[in-house]
Amino acid sequence: MKVLITGSNGFLGQHLTLYLTKRKFDVIASGRGECRIPIKEEFEYYSVELTNNDEVSQMVEKYHPDIIIHTAAMSKPDECNNNKQLCTNNNVTATQYLVDAAKKINAKFIYTSTDFIFGENGPHKEDDIPAPLNFYGESKLQAEGIVKNSGLNYAIVRPVFIYGNIWEGLRPSFLHWVKNNVEQGKKIKVVSDQLRTPTYVNDICAGLENIILQNTTGVFHLAGKDIVSPYEMAITVAKVLQLDTTLIENVTSETFPEPVARAKKSGLKIDKAIKQLNYSPVSFEEGVKLTFGID
Ligand SMILES: NC(=O)c1ccc[n+]([C@@H]2O[C@H](COP(=O)([O-])OP(=O)(O)OC[C@H]3O[C@@H](n4cnc5c(N)ncnc54)[C@H](OP(=O)(O)O)[C@@H]3O)[C@@H](O)[C@H]2O)c1
Numbered sequence: 001m002k003v004l005i006t007g008s009n010g011f012l013g014q015h016l017t018l019y020l021t022k023r024k025f026d027v028i029a030s031g032r033g034e035c036r037i038p039i040k041e042e043f044e045y046y047s048v049e050l051t052n053n054d055e056v057s058q059m060v061e062k063y064h065p066d067i068i069i070h071t072a073a074m075s076k077p078d079e080c081n082n083n084k085q086l087c088t089n090n091n092v093t094a095t096q097y098l099v100d101a102a103k104k105i106n107a108k109f110i111y112t113s114t115d116f117i118f119g120e121n122g123p124h125k126e127d128d129i130p131a132p133l134n135f136y137g138e139s140k141l142q143a144e145g146i147v148k149n150s151g152l153n154y155a156i157v158r159p160v161f162i163y164g165n166i167w168e169g170l171r172p173s174f175l176h177w178v179k180n181n182v183e184q185g186k187k188i189k190v191v192s193d194q195l196r197t198p199t200y201v202n203d204i205c206a207g208l209e210n211i212i213l214q215n216t217t218g219v220f221h222l223a224g225k226d227i228v229s230p231y232e233m234a235i236t237v238a239k240v241l242q243l244d245t246t247l248i249e250n251v252t253s254e255t256f257p258e259p260v261a262r263a264k265k266s267g268l269k270i271d272k273a274i275k276q277l278n279y280s281p282v283s284f285e286e287g288v289k290l291t292f293g294i295d
Contacts, residue, residue, distance in 0.1 A: 001026060001066050001067065001212065002025075002028070002063065002064070002065045002066050002067070003020055003025050003026065003028070003066065003067045003068075003069060003212070004059075004060070004063055004065035004068045004069070004107075005028070005030065005068075005069045006030050006050060006068070006070045006071055006098065007030075007031065007072030008030055008031040008037065008045070009033070009035070009036040009037070010031070010072065011162060011164075011166075011170055011173075011201070012071045012112065012162055012201060012204065013031065013071045014036075014037050015205055016071065016205050016208065017029040017037060017043055018037070018039055018041055018043075019205035019206075019209070020208075020209065021042055023209060025212075027043040028043070028044050028046055028065060029045050029046070030045070030047070030059060030072075031047065031048070032047070032048070032050075034047065036169045037169075038167060038169055039167065046059055050072055050090070050094035050097065050098065051090060051093060051097075053097045053100075056094070056097040056098055056100075056101050057100075057101045060098070060101035060105060060107070061101070061104070064107075065105075066108065067109075067110060067212060068098060068102050068107050068108070068109050069110045069208060070098055070109065073090060073112075074086065074090040076136070077116065077135075077136040077260045078260050080134070080136035080260075081136070081259065081260045084135055087135060087136065087139050091136075091139035091140060091143055092139050092142045092143050092146070095111070095146050095147065096146050099146055099147060099150045103150065103151070106152070106153075108153045108154065108155075109147055109150065109152045109153070109154045109155075110154070110155045110156075110157065110211060111144065111154065112157055112158075112204075113143070114136075114137065114158055114160075115158055115159075115160040115263075115266050115267065116132060116133070116137035116140060116262075116266075117141040117144065117158070118130055118131060118137075118263065118268075119132070119133050120265055120266075121265060122195065122197075122267040122268065123195075123197055123227060123266070123267035123268050124221075124266075124267070124268055125221075125269045125272070126221055126272055133261040133262060134260045144156055153217055154217060155211045155216060155217055155218060155220065156218075156219045156220070157204065157220050158220070158221050158222065158223070159199040159204045159222050159223055160197050160198060160266065161174075161196050161199060162204060163175050163198055163199070163200060163201065163287065164200055164201030164202060164290070165201075165290070165291050165292075174230065175237050175288065175292075178190070178233075178237045178238065178248070179237055179243070179292070181247075182234075182238050182241075182248065183241075183243060185244070185247065186247065187247050187249060188234065188247065188248055188249065189249045189251045189255055189256075190230050190231045190234040190248055190249070190250070190251065191230050191231060191252060191253050192229045192231035192232070192250045192252065193229065193253050194229055194253060194262070194263075194264050194266070195227050195228070195229055195264070195265045195266060195267055196227070196228065196233075196266055196267050197223040197224045197225070197228075197267035197268055197270070198224045198226075198228065198284060199222060199223045200282050200286075200290065200291070202290070203279070203280075203282060206279070207222035207277055208222070210277040210278060211277065216276065216277065220273045220276070220277060220279075221268035221270050221272065221273055222270070223268040224270075224283075224284055224287065225270060225281050225282075226283055228284055231250050231251075233284065234248045236284055236285055236288055240289055240292065240294060241292060241294070
């Protein structure tokens with residue numbers, strides 16, 4: 001089965017490209033500029049700027065994929081807020097171009113959305129009413145609408161705070177920031193009044209694989225099974241790595257005023273994915289162990 005992935009130079013895109021290639025899918029990895037995946041596997045790489053409609057149609061016509069998994073996005077809420085037009089171009093217009101190209105060949109379309117399409121009072125179910133609190137969330141919700149109204153065979157997956165192991169070229173995550181600071185004996189302040197259901201990257205990859213294999217359609221929350229605050233996440237990282245937990249100070253969100261509104265109580269319910277996709281995510285502690293290669 002031929003799978004075209006967008007955003008293959010990004011965190012999820014790199015993991016997903018390698019995950020599906022290792023499972024013998026015929027993978028075309030696409031990203032902006034040169035391939036930045038440092039691990040050599042049997043996938044083809046195509047350089048594309050998704051805000052250019054001609055480039056998008058040429059790519060889709062060239063490969064004629066059975067499935068397009070669209071992970072590319074301007075993914076940082078602060079950047080989206082500061083560059084709203086750029087965010088719309090990358091997150092909304094580019095999705096429209098890809099959907100248009102997919103329609104010409106009747107490819108299945110799988111879109112990676114986010115918990116940011118919801119407001120407060122999480123964890124949310126798939127059919128809860130969206131109420132994005134910032135422009136990034138709005139742009140992702142608009143893109144969801146394009147996919148839902150496309151008439152294509154589609155699936156939308158919503159992860160939360162994706163984490164996992166990194167290699168050269170992948171930006172360190174919050175977990176790595178905690179490790180690096182605490183290892184060096186530095187004190188850190190971490191908020192305890194926000195709740196999330198962090199997603200181990202291989203879990204979302206496995207969920208996406210099941211959507212492909214079962215030829216399932218619809219919206220699925222592919223998040224973690226534990227509801228934790230960033231403070232609890234930091235403590236778990238320190239405990240798993242046998243570091244000094246007293247260096248981690250428990251603070252509230254008021255300590256770090258953020259330019260962009262974010263839900264305090266977010267997170268996603270995963271019951272639908274567990275039932276329909278045999279989705280079976282690891283606990284947050286297991287995910288941290290896997291991230292840092294600890295048995
Ligand atoms: N990470 C999370 O915690 C999280 C949580 C929920 C949902 N998501 C969603 O999951 C997806 C993957 O997230 P991620 O963390 O892997 O993001 P990421 O690391 O920022 O990767 C996104 C990739 O998309 C590429 N891209 C953006 N605009 C493009 C364009 N116009 N043409 C070609 N490529 C373009 C970027 O290219 P450059 O590298 O060249 O900039 C980047 O490599 C996104 O859709 C995001 O909204 C992520």
